[in-house]
Amino acid sequence: xxxxxxxxxxxxxxxxxxxxxxxxxxxxxxxxxxxxxxxxxxxxxxxxxxxxxxxxxxxxxxxxxxxxxxxxxxxxxxxxxxxxxxxxxxxxxxxxxxxxxxxxxxxxxxxxxxxxxxxxxxxxxxxxxxxxxxxxxxxxxxxxxxxxxxxxxxxxxxxxxxxxxxxxxxxxxxxxxxxxxxxxxxxxxxxxxxxxxxxxxxxxxxxxxxxxxxxxxxxxxxxxxxxxxxxxxxxxxxxxxxxxxxxxxxxxxxxxxxxxxxxxxxxxxxxxxxxxxxxxxxxxxxxxxxxxxxxxxxxxxxxxxxxxxxxxxxxxxxxxxxxxxxxxxxxxxxxxxxxxxxxxxxxxxxxxxxxxxxxxxxxxxxxxxxxxxxxxxxxxxxxxxxxxxxxxxxxxxxxxxxxxxxxxxxxxxxxxxxxxxxxxxxxxxxxxxxxxxxxxxxxxxxxxxxxxxxxxxxxxxxxxxxxxxxxxxxxxxxxxxxxxxxxxxxxxxxxxxxxxxxxxxxxxxxxxxxxxxxxxxxxxxxxxxxxxxxxxxxxxxxxxxxxxxxxxxxxxxxxxxxxxxxxxxxxxx
Numbered sequence: 001x002x003x004x005x006x007x008x009x010x011x012x013x014x015x016x017x018x019x020x021x022x023x024x025x026x027x028x029x030x031x032x033x034x035x036x037x038x039x040x041x042x043x044x045x046x047x048x049x050x051x052x053x054x055x056x057x058x059x060x061x062x063x064x065x066x067x068x069x070x071x072x073x074x075x076x077x078x079x080x081x082x083x084x085x086x087x088x089x090x091x092x093x094x095x096x097x098x099x100x101x102x103x104x105x106x107x108x109x110x111x112x113x114x115x116x117x118x119x120x121x122x123x124x125x126x127x128x129x130x131x132x133x134x135x136x137x138x139x140x141x142x143x144x145x146x147x148x149x150x151x152x153x154x155x156x157x158x159x160x161x162x163x164x165x166x167x168x169x170x171x172x173x174x175x176x177x178x179x180x181x182x183x184x185x186x187x188x189x190x191x192x193x194x195x196x197x198x199x200x201x202x203x204x205x206x207x208x209x210x211x212x213x214x215x216x217x218x219x220x221x222x223x224x225x226x227x228x229x230x231x232x233x234x235x236x237x238x239x240x241x242x243x244x245x246x247x248x249x250x251x252x253x254x255x256x257x258x259x260x261x262x263x264x265x266x267x268x269x270x271x272x273x274x275x276x277x278x279x280x281x282x283x284x285x286x287x288x289x290x291x292x293x294x295x296x297x298x299x300x301x302x303x304x305x306x307x308x309x310x311x312x313x314x315x316x317x318x319x320x321x322x323x324x325x326x327x328x329x330x331x332x333x334x335x336x337x338x339x340x341x342x343x344x345x346x347x348x349x350x351x352x353x354x355x356x357x358x359x360x361x362x363x364x365x366x367x368x369x370x371x372x373x374x375x376x377x378x379x380x381x382x383x384x385x386x387x388x389x390x391x392x393x394x395x396x397x398x399x400x401x402x403x404x405x406x407x408x409x410x411x412x413x414x415x416x417x418x419x420x421x422x423x424x425x426x427x428x429x430x431x432x433x434x435x436x437x438x439x440x441x442x443x444x445x446x447x448x449x450x451x452x453x454x455x456x457x458x459x460x461x462x463x464x465x466x467x468x469x470x471x472x473x474x475x476x477x478x479x480x481x482x483x484x485x486x487x488x489x490x491x492x493x494x495x496x497x498x499x500x501x502x503x504x505x506x507x508x509x510x511x512x513x514x515x516x517x518x519x520x521x522x523x524x525x526x527x528x529x530x531x532x533x534x535x536x537x538x539x540x541x542x543x544x545x546x547x548x549x550x551x552x553x554x555x556x557x558x559x560x561x562x563x564x565x566x567x568x569x570x571x572x573x
Contacts, residue, residue, distance in 0.1 A: 042061070051226045056439055060443060064446060064475050067467075067471050068472055070177060071450075071464045072468045074173045078462070081166075081172075082169055083462065087142075089150075089154075115146065132400060133307050133393065134396040139393070143392075143463075144396075145388035145392055149534065150162050161546070162532050167543070170521075178510060181503055185503035210231075238335060259332065263329075267346060271349070274317040278313055278354055281313045285306055286362065310361075314354045318347075319405070322343070322440070325343055325347060325350075351447070352448070352451055352512050358394065366384050379527075381528075386529055388459050388520075396463065396466075399452050400466075414481050446474070447506050449467065451510070453467040547559065
């Protein structure tokens with residue numbers, strides 16, 4: 001009995017000690033989590049915006065912060081597995097060397113690639129032109145696909161297969177983006193389910209449980225007051241609109257539905273006109289810019305304008321289209337929440353389809369084989385000796401021009417309008433007033449840029465670094481524009497639903513990026529004059545080529561997984 005009692009007391013002490021250790025660990029983790037919250041990027045700025053302008057606008061800036069972090073992670077991934085091995089091998093670090101394998105069974109004419117690098121005395125404007133267009137000195141840097149014309153890297157005694165790493169890194173950043181978006185969207189989806197389950201519960205939560213009693217700072221208290229006020233204001237507006245919709249007569253319903261049909265026909269006509277214009281301009285730009293580069297018959301300024309013509313037309317379509325959609329939707333009489341979603345869907349279709357039309361136009365030129373232009377190499381090698389770099393340059397130009405337009409609108413439209421409204425007493429100027437911060441337009445801007453980044457990273461591995469810097473600067477530009485030149489929306493939107501919907505639209509952009517990347521990797525013959533896949537018919541062939549080095553049993557399993565009968569249903573699910 002004494003020994004049993006002693007064992008029991010020992011076990012009890014052990015359990016108490018274990019419980020104490022567990023509590024201490026939880027406390028330590030809680031303190032670390034609390035301290036880490038102070039390291040969150042733009043934490044104070046976003047909290048201040050939430051209090052002044054509501055949770056809807058705050059969700060836009062949180063979304064922008066998410067994209068900065070996502071692009072930074074993608075850049076680290078591509079740099080670590082694609083660019084860094086080449087850098088250390090070129091400088092002989094870790095006894096590393098570069099391996100080149102001469103292409104076999106390929107005609108010599110397919111292996112000729114002479115980048116348009118600047119030679120001799122170069123003027124400043126030539127460097128600026130190259131910086132804007134991605135040609136010249138930038139074309140031969142690690143920014144573009146053509147730089148990575150290496151088959152393997154020996155690091156000490158290890159052989160690093162660069163083509164395989166290049167392709168797997170591409171799959172990795174797409175999978176990372178997909179999973180991260182799904183994870184974040186599920187949080188917003190759960191909030192939507194809770195909110196939609198019982199509207200009265202939303203009021204109770206705000207009135208009886210909305211205040212944070214840990215707030216002691218007067219400024220923080222005022223911020224919290226504003227946040228709750230915006231939420232209640234939005235709830236009341238939604239209920240008022242629902243009541244008005246429920247009281248519509250049959251005649252009013254027929255009038256509204258007829259008007260919506262007419263407006264949707266107008267929207268389809270606008271979209272069709274934009275797509276056709278982009279297709280014609282892209283074909284014209286590719287044919288004339290290549291001629292001008294090789295024959296040198298135009299001035300550099302005219303050549304730059306011709307190269308940027310698709311980007312200019314796409315940007316004009318992206319700028320004018322949403323303005324027309326925002327004007328038309330006023331006559332359709334939707335609720336504020338659904339109105340923003342419908343504008344977003346129309347605008348995202350316009351912007352993302354514009355990119356798809358541009359890529360289709362490029363592929364039609366690359367694969368133009370009507371007069372046996374492609375017979376030796378499988379693609380139009382005369383105009384596109386390294387077609388992947390050409391596509392990368394188009395994506396680079398779209399991203400740079402999009403950034404320039406965002407800065408130009410802030411500097412030459414928003415701030416002058418603010419000065420006019422503040423200092424001019426003209427009735428017309430006062431009638432226009434300050435512009436509202438339209439969340440849908442701003443969200444579409446960054447989703448459009450992110451889709452360009454996802455598509456372009458395969459053709460320009462360091463494009464995520466440019467996107468990270470771009471979004472970092474845009475955050476401060478948009479913050480200044482919001483605080484100094486814009487006013488809060490007359491009809492605020494709910495943060496939980498907007499967060500979920502923003503991520504849903506971003507997911508559509510990612511799924512769209514899968515299509516051109518899949519076609520480029522699996523269908524279009526890879527360039528034989530540049531890039532890591534010059535020894536393969538397509539980029540995808542590196543996968544079965546690597547699998548053939550595995551044992552027979554493992555080969556059969558992997559080939560079964562890679563077959564269409566298995567891969568397509570899994571991808572759909």
